[in-house]
Amino acid sequence: MSANCAIMGGFGGGNLGDELIGLAESGFLEANGMEPLLYTFSPTVSQAIQSQVRWLDYRNLPDYFQRLRNTVRRHARNTGQPLPDRVIIGAGGLLYDTPLTHLIGWHSRTLYLRQKRIPYALFANSLRRPRSAPGRYLLHEILRHASSVSLRDRLSLDIAGELCPRDDYRLTRDPVLALGKILRPDVAMPVQKNLVAIAPRPWNPSGKKEGFSFWVGLIKGLVEQGLDPVLVAFDPRMDIEFCERLRSSLALREVRTWDSAQGLAGAGAVFDGCEMVFGMRFHALILALLLEKPMLAFSYDEKVTGLMADLGLSPLCYELNGNVPAALDFVIQGRRYLADRKPEVLSGMRDYVAESQSLTTKDFARIIETL
The missing domain is CATH 3.40.50.2000 (Glycogen Phosphorylase B;)
Structure with a gap:
């Protein structure tokens, strides 16, 4: 089993909830004998909050959403940042289609991972019923191609079942609850x-x-x-x-x-x-x-x-x-x-x-x- 597994979430914006998720999930990686490896939207912010984590910059991930925004070079080999072998999207409530560009970004990242044959899973996400037909399609595709999916409430399980029927959805809880007294x-x-x-x-x-x-x-x-x-x-x-x-x-x-x-x-x-x-x-x-x-x-x-x-x-x-x-x-x-x-x-x-x-x-x- 490779030890190179990265977490994708909403880290780097300074939102207390997102950063607490990052703290919990970096601890989960360490508990499973892995290096804390997380993607961030702002390495400077993230490094200041958690210095023990190896932070990867989303802007150096050459997915198609980033190409449209014209912010990175076209090929991963030009970024100086290696791609992980596996990815867990521990994104909390990020898989929403309001605004739609938000969900387009997440679909683009998962599409890029699939084309690079990098498996990904969803961990402790919440789902919102998409407000638009494109949103329903994008979320369906994200769910369909995930190697496994765990969601943090029963309502999200119901929404996932409506959008993309699978028999392996699991109920979990928000990872921040594992931090306890800290x-x-x-x-x-x-x-x-x-x-x-x-x-x-x-x-x-x-x-x-x-x-x-x-x-x-x-x-x-x-x-x-x-x-x-x-x-x-x-x-x-x-x-x-x-x-x-x-x-x-x-x-x-x-x-x-x-x-x-x-x-x-x-x-x-x-x-x-x-x-x-x-x-x-x-x-x-x-x-x-x-x-x-x-x-x-x-x-x-x-x-x-x-x-x-x-x-x-x-x-x-x-x-x-x-x-x-x-x-x-x-x-x-x-x-x-x-x-x-x-x-x-x-x-x-x-x-x-x-x-x-x-x-x-x-x-x-x-x-x-x-x-």
């Missing part, structure tokens, strides 16, 4: 009553305004209910500016961000002192699970919905539609639900995390064997 801050602040962390993202409910007015209205309503919101920005490419605008508009206390210079250990400090997490970002919910924080989910797509359904917490998941009064009512009802069932909910969260740590480790090793 994400907890060394010294945690005491929980402050009514301090709630909100992890939003720019969101476009109607094709117009990125959801800014929705979050302004919702947060005003939360303050009127006596809650003390603190904003948490997960993705520096889009969340920080969005959260700063919200903070300025609403005169909130702060915007918390993850400092990449401090590394990934203790990243859960972004929720320090908060008694509850309101998560639109998927990995805000994953961190809440690891930190055993009660949470309410605001779902803009299937990956958040699928996670909450698998947790048995669908009553705590709100499907975003831009309706502020309905969202406020959801918060009121959700807090009542948690008040009545908090020990039961937290116990279920702990069980889910404990099962995930074993499941993801074993599933990764199984995928290695299929390549």
